[in-house]
Amino acid sequence: MAALPARLLKVALIVSILGGLYLLAVKKHAEREALRQAAVELTPACKAKLQDYALRPGEQYRSPYLLKTAGSSIELRGYSEEDVRAIQRGCNIFDDLQGHLAKSGPRERWHADRFVRGTQTTCVHCHQGVGDKQDAAGNRLVGSNSMGTSWVMADMYDRFTGLLLPHDWRQMQCYINSSNGFKPNSADDLLRDVTAYSRFLAAALDLKIGNRYPEPGMDEIPASATLRRGDDYVRGAHVYRQRCASCHGPQGLGTVVQGRVLYPAVAGPESFSLDSRMNFARVNTVMPGFICRNMPPGEEGSLDNQQCRDIAYYLSTLPRPAGDKQGPLVAAWQQLMMTVMPPLTRYAGSLGNNDTAHVSH
Amino acid sequence: MPTNAIASALPRILPVLRGNLLVGLTLAVVTLPQAIAFSTTLAGLPPHFGIYAAIWGVLFTAMLNPSRVFSGGPNTTMSAAIGVTLLPVAPPFGVDYIGYALTLILLAGLIQLLFLLIRPLGRMLDLINEPIINGLICGIGLFLIFKSLTGFAGLPINTEVEWPLWIAWQSFLAVLEIGNLYAIQIGLITLITCLVVRQIHALRNWAILIGVAAGTAYSEYLNATVGLQNTMIEQIASLSSVGFVFPSLPLFNQEAMSDIISILPGAVTLALLGLFQTVAAMRRMNRKIGGYTDSRRGIFADAVSNCLLPFLSSLPTCASFNRMWLVYSLGGNSRLTSASSALILLLMVLFLADWIAMIPMPAMAAVIMVVGANMISWEDIKPHLRDRREAVVFMASFLSVLFLDLFGAVVVGSVLAFAYSKWEQAHPSISLSGNVLKVRGNIYYGSLPVIESTYHGAIERVGSLVLDFSECYYIDQEGIRWLAAAKTEQKVAFADRRKSQNRRELERRKTGDTKRASGKRRGKPDRRQRSEF
Numbered sequence: 001m002a003a004l005p006a007r008l009l010k011v012a013l014i015v016s017i018l019g020g021l022y023l024l025a026v027k028k029h030a031e032r033e034a035l036r037q038a039a040v041e042l043t044p045a046c047k048a049k050l051q052d053y054a055l056r057p058g059e060q061y062r063s064p065y066l067l068k069t070a071g072s073s074i075e076l077r078g079y080s081e082e083d084v085r086a087i088q089r090g091c092n093i094f095d096d097l098q099g100h101l102a103k104s105g106p107r108e109r110w111h112a113d114r115f116v117r118g119t120q121t122t123c124v125h126c127h128q129g130v131g132d133k134q135d136a137a138g139n140r141l142v143g144s145n146s147m148g149t150s151w152v153m154a155d156m157y158d159r160f161t162g163l164l165l166p167h168d169w170r171q172m173q174c175y176i177n178s179s180n181g182f183k184p185n186s187a188d189d190l191l192r193d194v195t196a197y198s199r200f201l202a203a204a205l206d207l208k209i210g211n212r213y214p215e216p217g218m219d220e221i222p223a224s225a226t227l228r229r230g231d232d233y234v235r236g237a238h239v240y241r242q243r244c245a246s247c248h249g250p251q252g253l254g255t256v257v258q259g260r261v262l263y264p265a266v267a268g269p270e271s272f273s274l275d276s277r278m279n280f281a282r283v284n285t286v287m288p289g290f291i292c293r294n295m296p297p298g299e300e301g302s303l304d305n306q307q308c309r310d311i312a313y314y315l316s317t318l319p320r321p322a323g324d325k326q327g328p329l330v331a332a333w334q335q336l337m338m339t340v341m342p343p344l345t346r347y348a349g350s351l352g353n354n355d356t357a358h359v360s361h
Numbered sequence: 362m363p364t365n366a367i368a369s370a371l372p373r374i375l376p377v378l379r380g381n382l383l384v385g386l387t388l389a390v391v392t393l394p395q396a397i398a399f400s401t402t403l404a405g406l407p408p409h410f411g412i413y414a415a416i417w418g419v420l421f422t423a424m425l426n427p428s429r430v431f432s433g434g435p436n437t438t439m440s441a442a443i444g445v446t447l448l449p450v451a452p453p454f455g456v457d458y459i460g461y462a463l464t465l466i467l468l469a470g471l472i473q474l475l476f477l478l479i480r481p482l483g484r485m486l487d488l489i490n491e492p493i494i495n496g497l498i499c500g501i502g503l504f505l506i507f508k509s510l511t512g513f514a515g516l517p518i519n520t521e522v523e524w525p526l527w528i529a530w531q532s533f534l535a536v537l538e539i540g541n542l543y544a545i546q547i548g549l550i551t552l553i554t555c556l557v558v559r560q561i562h563a564l565r566n567w568a569i570l571i572g573v574a575a576g577t578a579y580s581e582y583l584n585a586t587v588g589l590q591n592t593m594i595e596q597i598a599s600l601s602s603v604g605f606v607f608p609s610l611p612l613f614n615q616e617a618m619s620d621i622i623s624i625l626p627g628a629v630t631l632a633l634l635g636l637f638q639t640v641a642a643m644r645r646m647n648r649k650i651g652g653y654t655d656s657r658r659g660i661f662a663d664a665v666s667n668c669l670l671p672f673l674s675s676l677p678t679c680a681s682f683n684r685m686w687l688v689y690s691l692g693g694n695s696r697l698t699s700a701s702s703a704l705i706l707l708l709m710v711l712f713l714a715d716w717i718a719m720i721p722m723p724a725m726a727a728v729i730m731v732v733g734a735n736m737i738s739w740e741d742i743k744p745h746l747r748d749r750r751e752a753v754v755f756m757a758s759f760l761s762v763l764f765l766d767l768f769g770a771v772v773v774g775s776v777l778a779f780a781y782s783k784w785e786q787a788h789p790s791i792s793l794s795g796n797v798l799k800v801r802g803n804i805y806y807g808s809l810p811v812i813e814s815t816y817h818g819a820i821e822r823v824g825s826l827v828l829d830f831s832e833c834y835y836i837d838q839e840g841i842r843w844l845a846a847a848k849t850e851q852k853v854a855f856a857d858r859r860k861s862q863n864r865r866e867l868e869r870r871k872t873g874d875t876k877r878a879s880g881k882r883r884g885k886p887d888r889r890q891r892s893e894f
Contacts, residue, residue: 187539
């Protein structure tokens with residue numbers, strides 16, 4: 001008989017916990033909804049970009065970009081205020097994933113920092129020009145990872161996985177591999193807003209679903225595009241020290257000044273993982289293409305194909321996080337390497353018989 | 362004459378038959394939501410896979426397995442293992458995915474046949490001890506709760522492996538922030554109804570069913586007031602495609618070969634998970650009803666069924682702890698129970714498909730949560746925490762499920778348990794009183810260094826020793842050689858203080874029942890009696 005009240009108490013406890021969680025969920029939902037309705041404060045880069053493309057609520061939308069490049073533009077259905085806010089938030093997420101520039105921090109970025117290990121990563125590190133890199137004449141650059149083309153070319157079969165890859169799944173891969181983190185749920189505003197922004201770019205640039213564009217795939221530089229001397233990470237290390245180390249650091253750990261990422265890490269814990277396509281050891285065309293097309297900023301195209309491959313090869317030999325499917329052993333080993341190697345390398349440099357000494361801070 | 366015999370036997374048979382049919386009906390009703398939930402939310406396969414497993418899997422095992430309380434059918438862990446193995450290979454619910462799933466099941470069935478054909482392999486299954494199994498069960502229970510969080514909140518099921526606890530935490534936050542509130546309401550109503558009904562003794566076994574009914578009723582109420590287009594609640598799709606049989610072929614072709622090779626470890630895991638559960642459940646439940654069934658019969662039934670099921674669009678089968686417990690507690694005492702439940706389920710699916718199609722997915726997810734919570738029972742855990750070694754094995758197996766995977770958990774748990782038992786054997790208790798060195802335990806290559814260290818220390822101090830091994834029960838060849846060498850040094854005398862009278866009595870008792878106790882040992886000298894040199 002004494003067991004009965006105890007059981008009742010247990011049930012009451014569980015029911016009240018569940019009820020409490022439900023109330024918490026209602027509160028959290030309300031917070032999210034308020035944030036969805038709130039006006040968006042744009043980052044400087046986003047402000048410029050969206051102003052260029054004349055994004056504002058209205059019945060119809062005409063792209064100034066088209067007017068400038070083609071002389072005429074098509075009238076498209078316009079954006080509601082809700083759409084505009086989503087696009088603006090998407091652009092903000094893109095420019096400043098972890099909310100360093102936001103007043104209330106990561107909350108304004110739908111807590112994107114939850115899905116990223118480390119504190120530095122943001123999308124524009126690889127998708128330059130806020131996902132839409134153009135030269136002075138307004139030409140879209142090949143190999144710039146443009147997000148507009150990425151949207152229209154989503155739902156195609158992915159070259160590397162062979163999967164029919166929707167845009168949100170592709171974004172998840174970015175979170176998992178490139179930012180070495182976790183995937184958000186595909187119903188999360190985080191993915192939806194970035195999709196909205198990418199979709200807006202596609203509309204503004206007049207990109208059409210069904211076409212294949214050269215912009216997003218990084219220009220592939222296979223071994224056949226070189227003089228076939230073979231890739232060499234020693235040569236790569238040498239070029240890296242001359243051309244890259246001044247910004248990315250002697251060990252590729254990036255340059256961060258007062259919490260602001262001036263140049264992103266290309267190795268170490270804040271960098272992309274072993275499973276990323278940027279890892280030369282995994283896909284040996286993407287990283288060389290990215291380097292050749294985008295690096296060093298301002299002097300793009302100054303590195304030849306072989307040099308790009310060598311640098312990419314060298315980067316793949318530096319310690320970086322393990323991919324999430326590689327298991328705990330690889331993860332532990334990479335963690336050890338990331339901890340042990342930087343001081344060791346610094347020590348080796350300080351001995352003076354190594355040319356890292358010339359560039360180390 | 363035969364009709365007469367039947368007629369005279371009828372009054373005796375009828376009540377038994379009726380009782381077992383009733384239990385069969387309950388079993389069918391309880392199995393149905395589980396079957397659908399396992400196949401859709403865990404294995405990533407269309408619902409008819411679970412249903413056919415609950416029909417044909419149950420029927421085959423009932424026919425092949427002589428145990429009276431055995432109940433096969435779709436299984437949580439096996440379904441989860443299918444999902445975990447195949448998610449990197451193909452997108453769930455797709456044609457390729459289904460083909461790979463069938464191949465995976467067939468491979469698992471063939472591997473299980475190997476366990477039947479190679480006797481020592483089958484015997485190895487008995488070496489998995491209770492702490493490992495309970496650790497696995499608890500870990501899987503927790504995993505099920507996390508795994509169904511997204512379904513509970515009507516969120517898309519994330520497509521990649523969801524093992525790490527950190528990601529489970531992310532899912533939990535997603536439920537709080539972006540979950541569909543209608544879905545959460547349906548799930549909570551199902552969950553709380555289950556919980557409350559379980560407290561009423563008479564309805565205890567109906568709790569899941571009543572919970573699903575309550576969830577469905579609320580979902581129908583929402584459909585009527587708010588509208589399905591606004592609530593966006595996912596319901597179980599129409600089962601109209603489910604017929605009597607649904608033939609299918611596993612995927613075997615040139616292009617698929619590399620993927621098939623990559624899922625081989627998964628097939629081994631699947632086979633082992635099925636057999637572990639079958640052997641362990643048979644052991645436990647047969648002890649409960651005071652019977653015994655050779656575990657090889659269970660392996661045979663499982664292996665053959667799992668080789669047939671992939672040709673019938675079905676999930677693999679193995680023993681189900683929770684349903685066997687149900688059969689036992691309702692008083693089912695014949696294989697008729699399982700067989701009738703399979704047939705009743707077939708009829709239900711054929712004629713009640715429209716009703717089943719209304720069940721909302723959040724209610725299914727809530728059922729999975731209840732099943733998961735049931736798997737974590739303090740009564741099972743408590744005994745393991747009393748002994749430090751068992752506790753370590755239990756925790757290792759439990760944590761490995763959460764941090765590695767099911768197979769990793771089995772390996773870690775088995776290695777630990779094996780290491781402990783070996784460690785135990787390698788440390789016989791050695792006591793020195795006067796010049797008598799008494800060894801209790803084994804004298805074999807592993808324990809010799811321990812014995813030697815004490816032995817040589819004692820020889821130095823005492824000079825001559827009497828080595829008493831009357832309580833040794835195993836001496837291997839190396840031990841015999843060592844003893845012989847010690848004997849030739851003439852510093853030691855051997856004693857076996859088992860009284861000769863006792864030994865004779867022991868011998869007499871042995872010859873009395875040679876048929877049963879030492880049938881295989883006849884003709885071989887017994888080591889226990891050779892211990893005098």
